[in-house]
Amino acid sequence: MFQIRLRQKVKPLISLRYADEWVGFLVLLSLVLFAGAVIEAGVLRDWLTPPAKLRVTLPSGGVGGLTVGGDVQLLGAHAGTIRSIKLNPSGDMYVLVDLDPQAKPFIRRDSTAVIRKQFIVAGSAYLDLNRGHGDPMDWSYAVISATPAPNPADMITATLNDIQAEIMPALGNARHMMAQLDATITDMHAGKGTVGQLMTNDELIRQAQSAAVSLNAVIDRLKPIEGQIAAIMSKTDATMGNIKSASHDLKGATPHLPAIASSVEASTADLPALLAQAQTTLYGLEKLTDQLRGMWLLGGQKVEKKNRLAPRQVRP
Template sequence: MFQLRLRQKVKPLISLRYADEWVGFLVLLSILIFGGAVIEAGVLRDWLTPPARLRVVLPASGVGGLTVGGDVQLMGAHAGTIRSIKLNPSGNMYAMVDLDPQAKPFIRRDSTALIRKQLIVTGASYLDLSRGHGDPMDWSYAVISATPAPNPADQITATLNSIQAEIMPALASARHMMAQLDGTITDMHAGKGTIGQLMTNDQLIRQSEATIASLDAVIERLKPIEKQVSGIMAKTDATMGNLKSATKDVKDATPHLPAIASNVEASTADLPAMLAQAQTTLYGLQQLTDQLRGMWLLGGQKVTHHKRLAPRQVRP
């Protein structure tokens, strides 16, 4: 009976149809996914287009926080990766950088690199390459130098140190001034100096009061004189007003002076002729008078005339 059962054909519990086709499909799908991952990772790109190798000489102070796999930027964009950091025989450190081939035209002999922090003070360090404008780079052995970027914390510390260096002398001077002021006030309270004597000596205060009282008396005596001076000043003002008006009248008459002078000159021009006529008339009257005296009707008195020179004939 047992032999009959063993000879019977055993049927599988689960039967899969097209199993081989499904396995082949999964294998092809895996190959496609692997190929896409390789392309996405840039491995195939690196094989087809090898990156440009750049050696960056690090500063003597150290790597400045740079690590392998660190970012390299050019004009704010990702341009490469730090592949390794090595030490040359001379004792200097340099970093091997793989650059994108598209960044080659921007890197020249005058390009430099700055070691910066992602978050200014903290964070991972990266290399910031500057765009060059000089001679093209020899990419068979490309080398540039790196310097650490100024640390804002160091700048703040330097600023605080400079402020402290300026404030401390001022504080020392203020302390010295306060000490001198304290000593001066102490001396004043002790009665030293003029002000101290005024503060402590009542006699000086009484003398000052007496001086002020005498000044008040002098001022009271000067008040009548002040009134007289005010009257004199008022009269002086009136005199100045009269003088001003007279000056104004003279000023107003001044434009007429040429006309008056011309009229006087015209009037005096006729005086010589009038004097000559008057002299002739007087001479005629004198002869007429002499004739009348010599008439016999009037007494017949003979008049004798002495020969006189004419006024024009008189000479010194």
């Protein structure tokens, strides 16, 4: 910027006109490029947006392994660090969290925090924030409460305790039942009750034996009948075969039945009238015969027809 002119007697090898101006220009250009790069990298934004302050009250059980500088996660992603762990005058503990400003929209009034261990039961503790859906947080004094993650060992212990509570009464009942069974078996051995008598009294066994013997005799007597029944069954089988063939024949004849029935009906429909006509005709014929017999031309004579049977028909 300042042009120092030296009195030189030696003429320079390369003489640049306006060299100072070019250097100043390059410096300025590099400064502009640097500023542009900084702006482009968002470094300024980070500087200009300070981290949100979140207070997380800890459970009465203690910090649960949280340390200053510990990780804070939201939805499984890093969202801040634990700035400090403090104790307020009322005896409660709380941690101060520097929260990434990007995470602010997710933290609402109903958000909670859970103290977890990195490998469930071991590893460093971190604070896991839940995404909230309620009213927006008042970031001037943001407070959420934290709960420790359930310890698997505690759960196993609780389950074992439950199982013990259930099983012990059952064991007591089983013991009582076994005692009852023992008493019953003892009574049965002593011959008390029907079952006991069955076990101890031989009379019943002897009766059963005699019954079995007589049953055997009955079965022996039934055996010949069984043979007869087999013969009868074979005959019945043959009969059924005959019936089957007969019914088959009948089935073959069945289609003709309606035609036969209609023919018979047609034939018999006229029978009553025919009979009446035949009766009348015969009666007329008989009268004609009587008249012919009485004609003198045929050598007959007038005979008085008598309906009354002759006295000689009265047979003593």
